[in-house]
Amino acid sequence: AQSVSQHNHHVILSEAASLELGCNYSYGGTVNLFWYVQYPGQHLQLLLKYFSGDPLVKGIKGFEAEFIKSKFSFNLRKPSVQWSDTAEYFCAAYTSGTYKYIFGTGTRLKVLA
Amino acid sequence: DGGITQSPKYLFRKEGQNVTLSCEQNLNHDAMYWYRQDPGQGLRLIYYSQIVNDFQKGDIAEGYSVSREKKESFPLTVTSAQKNPTAFYLCASSILLPGEAEKLFFGSGTQLSVL
Numbered sequence: 001a002q003s004v005s006q007h008n009h010h011v012i013l014s015e016a017a018s019l020e021l022g023c024n025y026s027y028g029g030t031v032n033l034f035w036y037v038q039y040p041g042q043h044l045q046l047l048l049k050y051f052s053g054d055p056l057v058k059g060i061k062g063f064e065a066e067f068i069k070s071k072f073s074f075n076l077r078k079p080s081v082q083w084s085d086t087a088e089y090f091c092a093a094y095t096s097g098t099y100k101y102i103f104g105t106g107t108r109l110k111v112l113a
Numbered sequence: 114d115g116g117i118t119q120s121p122k123y124l125f126r127k128e129g130q131n132v133t134l135s136c137e138q139n140l141n142h143d144a145m146y147w148y149r150q151d152p153g154q155g156l157r158l159i160y161y162s163q164i165v166n167d168f169q170k171g172d173i174a175e176g177y178s179v180s181r182e183k184k185e186s187f188p189l190t191v192t193s194a195q196k197n198p199t200a201f202y203l204c205a206s207s208i209l210l211p212g213e214a215e216k217l218f219f220g221s222g223t224q225l226s227v228l
Contacts (some may be wrong), residue, residue, distance in 0.1 A: 009153065032214035044203070046216040090155060094214035099144060099163050100171070101205075101217055105155035 002027045004093050006104035013081050014112050021076040021107050023065075023091030032094040033074040034101075035065055039087045047089075050074060061085070083113045116140065119204050119220035126191065126198060127228050134189045134223045136204035143209040145187035146217065149173060150201040159202075162187055163209060191225060199227050 005024045013019060025031060035047040048059025055067040065076045074091060091104040117138045126132045138145065144163050148156040158171030162181040176195025181187055187206075191198045201224050205217040 006155075030212075034214075034216065036217075043221060044205075044217075044219040049214075049216060051213050092156075092217075096212055096214075099161060099169075099209065100158060101146065101207075101214070102158065102172075103148070103156035105153060 002093065002095055002098070002100070002102050004091055004102050004104040006089075006091055006107050008107045009105065010108045010110075012110045012112065015083055016080050017111075019076070019078040019081045019085070019109070021089055021091075021109070023074045023076065023104060024072050025074065025091075025093045025102075026072065027093065027095050030096045032096070033065075033067060034092040034094070035059065035063070035074075035076050036090045036092060036103075037087045038090065038106075044090070047076070081109075081111045083111050085109060086111045117204055117206055117218055117220035119202075119223050121223060122221070124223055124225045125228050126225060129193045131190055131192050132225070134191070134202055134204075134225070136187045136189065136220060137185055138187075138204075138206045138218070139185060140206060140218060141184070142206035142218070143184070144207045145181070146205040146207075147171075147177075147179065147187070147189045148203045148205065150203055150222075156203065159189065198225055200225060 007022045033050045036044045038044045050057045050067045089107045120135045146161045147159040160179040162168035178190045204220040208215045
């Protein structure tokens with residue numbers, strides 16, 4: 001069955017530290033991959049998306065993610081986090097033909113000022 | 114403004130009672146989804162629908178039912194068979210394009226609690 005795994009459940013960083021959140025998916029076919037963010041009290045919103053082409057995807061607010069097909073991974077990165085990046089981050093996969101978006105368990109990031 | 118409206122924001126269910134959560138969108142999106150969000154478990158798919166009068170079970174459909182009589186509306190009923198209904202419920206929608214997934218638009222959610 002299709003699944004998405006996020007291994008870091010809670011991450012605490014100081015401002016200016018670099019961030020990498022892991023995401024692995026299990027599906028052998030064509031997938032579209034997403035990272036969503038949920039700021040406290042706000043709707044889930046899209047950070048970035050991978051469909052095809054360049055495996056390094058740039059998103060909003062300085063985030064990027066790299067699709068590594070051989071590792072079934074789509075890790076999220078940011079070179080220097082800010083206090084305002086405190087939020088919960090969700091990785092999601094969509095498999096062509098199923099119309100299903102499957103989410104990981106989320107990673108709560110806390111950035112200390 | 115275009116968007117997804119979920120109501121009510123808070124809902125309380127008594128033992129043995131069925132309750133219905135509303136989800137309406139004016140984005141003209143084809144697909145609609147219901148997710149359940151529990152702390153530490155992320156978003157789990159309950160039901161989804163690509164077209165009117167058709168819907169599919171997600172990963173945790175037991176104890177829930179849906180209908181899709183209109184494109185704009187996708188209500189979720191939490192039945193008495195759902196033994197652990199306390200959770201935050203999110204409705205989402207998206208355009209359907211051949212081969213490529215578009216982003217999901219989310220509502221603001223309904224917090225369901227059991228009395």
